[in-house]
Amino acid sequence: MTGIGEFAIAALICLSAFFLFVGSLGLAKLPDLMRRLHGPTKATTLGIGSLLIASMLFFLLERGELSIHEFLITTFLFLTAPVTALMVAKAHILCDKDVRKQLPPTGRQAGWAVIDGPQAESSEPDCA
Amino acid sequence: MLKRLMPHPLLTLLIVVVWIFLSGFSWGSVVLGAILGVAIPILTSPYWPSRPHIGSPLAIVEYAAIVLWDIVVANFQVAYLILFRRGDSLRSRFVTVPLDLRTPEAITALAGTITMTPGTVSADLSGDGRALLVHCLETDDAEATVATIKSRYETRLKRIFEK
Numbered sequence: 173m174t175g176i177g178e179f180a181i182a183a184l185i186c187l188s189a190f191f192l193f194v195g196s197l198g199l200a201k202l203p204d205l206m207r208r209l210h211g212p213t214k215a216t217t218l219g220i221g222s223l224l225i226a227s228m229l230f231f232l233l234e235r236g237e238l239s240i241h242e243f244l245i246t247t248f249l250f251l252t253a254p255v256t257a258l259m260v261a262k263a264h265i266l267c268d269k270d271v272r273k274q275l276p277p278t279g280r281q282a283g284w285a286v287i288d289g290p291q292a293e294s295s296e297p298d299c300a
Numbered sequence: 301m302l303k304r305l306m307p308h309p310l311l312t313l314l315i316v317v318v319w320i321f322l323s324g325f326s327w328g329s330v331v332l333g334a335i336l337g338v339a340i341p342i343l344t345s346p347y348w349p350s351r352p353h354i355g356s357p358l359a360i361v362e363y364a365a366i367v368l369w370d371i372v373v374a375n376f377q378v379a380y381l382i383l384f385r386r387g388d389s390l391r392s393r394f395v396t397v398p399l400d401l402r403t404p405e406a407i408t409a410l411a412g413t414i415t416m417t418p419g420t421v422s423a424d425l426s427g428d429g430r431a432l433l434v435h436c437l438e439t440d441d442a443e444a445t446v447a448t449i450k451s452r453y454e455t456r457l458k459r460i461f462e463k
Contacts, residue, residue: 204392
C-alpha cells in the first residue's frame with residue numbers, strides 16, 4: 173500500500189470519528205427532543221459515510237478488490253435515517269401536549285396527520 | 301400479462317442488482333435475485349398500486365449530486381452549532397412548508413431530503429398531504445428557509461416525478 177493511500181484512509185477514519193462524536197454529543201447535549209434529532213440525522217451520516225469510503229479504499233488498495241457492500245450500507249442508511257427521525261418526531265408530537273401547542277397551522281383545512289389523522293381531500297384525489 | 305408479472309419493472313431491476321451486490325456475482329445469485337425480483341413486486345403490489353412516473357436519469361443524477369453536496373455542508377453546519385453554541389441559545393422552531401408536489405413518492409423523497417440537509421428535520425405531514433411540518437435547528441427567517449426548500453429541492457423533484 174502506498175503512503176498516500178494510507179494517509180487518505182487514516183484521514184477519512186479520523187474525520188468519521190469526529191463527526192460520529194459530534195453527532196452523539198448533539199444527542200446528549202441539546203436541550204429538547206426535536207433539537208436532539210438534528211445531531212444523529214446529519215452529523216452521523218457524514219461520519220458513517222466517510223468511514224465506509226475509508227473501508228472501500230482500504231479493500232481497493234490493500235486487497236486490490238472492489239468492495240460494493242459499502243454502497244449498499246450507505247444507501248440503506250440514507251433511506252432509513254429520515255424515516256426513523258420522522259417516526260420519532262411524530263411520536264414526540266403525539267405524546268407531548270406542549271409541543272402540540274407550538275405547532276404552526278397547516279395552512280390547509282386538514283390538521284397535522286399525527287393529531288387529526290389522514291383526511292381524504294374533497295376537491296381532487298391525492299395522487300393524480 | 302407483462303404488467304401483471306412485473307408491476308414495477310424498475311423495482312425488479314433494483315432488487316436483482318442489490319441481491320447481486322449483497323451476495324457477490326455468481327450465476328446462482330443471478331437466478332435467485334431474478335426470482336426475488338419477480339416475486340417481491342408481485343407480493344407487495346397491493347400496497348403500491350400505481351406505477352410512479354420517473355423522469356430523465358440526468359435530472360436524478362443532478363438531484364443526487366446536489367443533495368450529497370448539501371449533506372456534506374449540513375454536517376459541518378450542524379457540527380459547528382453543536383460544538384460552539386449553547387443548546388438554549390439556538391433559535392429552533394417549527395415551520396410549515398406548503399407542498400406543490402402531489403405524488404406520494406415525490407413527497408417521500410422531499411421529506412427525506414429535508415431531514416438529511418442543513419438544519420432541518422421533517423416532522424409531520426398535514427392530513428390531506430398538502431403541507432409538511434419541518435423543524436429548523438437554527439433560523440432567523442422562516443420564509444427564507446421555506447423558499448430555499450421549495451426552489452432547491454421541490455422544483456427539481458417536480459421535474460423528476462411529475463412531468
